[in-house]
Amino acid sequence: MDLPSVAELNEFNRVLLAIVQLSDSDDGCKVRSVIDLCSSLTFGGHGVDHFRTLKLCSYAGLSQMTKGKVKITELGQKLLDFNPNNYYETTEQQKGFVAEQLILQGPWQSRARDLFLSFSPNYNKLTNEVNPVLVAFFFSHPTLILAPKES
Incomplete structure (x- = not known):
């Protein structure tokens, strides 16, 4: 899987925040619900492949997808912890976390x-x-x- 672009990296926050908002238990939530919620907001007038973002998050270990459901992982929650204001844009602390945990020591x-x-x-x-x-x-x-x- 390709390394995410900067735009896709910004989408990590949107997808992970949607998972947290939609999850009512440890089972997570439906993948379709996350895609629908994320698709309801458009930034910069361009469409985003939210399913690809979900796959990237899963590949990176930030979320776990099984049988049409998705849940955030401990690593995904750590990434969100570096975004205390719940911004969709990637924070400087998150960039460092991604570089260290996903690129230098992770799947890439x-x-x-x-x-x-x-x-x-x-x-x-x-x-x-x-x-x-x-x-x-x-x-x-x-x-x-x-x-x-x-x-």
Whole structure:
């Protein structure tokens, strides 16, 4: 599954907040109810694939979908804890949490590792540089770096 875009990351809050609002027990709520609630509000005049957002949240371990139902996980609740005002936009604290828990140590870890390994030290400039051939390749095939490796 592809790494979420910034717009999709902002949608994580909307979907997770909807799950919390609609859940009346530990069983969660219906997936269709979450999609309907999220679809009732449009921001920026563009439509969003809320089912894809639910799948991304599930893949990342923020929610759990089974048999047409969805519930928030402990990790998902931790993400919402960094959003005390229940904003739909991703907060700075949430960005750090996503980077640490989902990208560097989570489901997209192997892609982040591949990117970091593409850098090599330039001792003359006292910095690290990425191979320009790799950069051109990844930008012409962005899903190769953004999609997690299949197990």
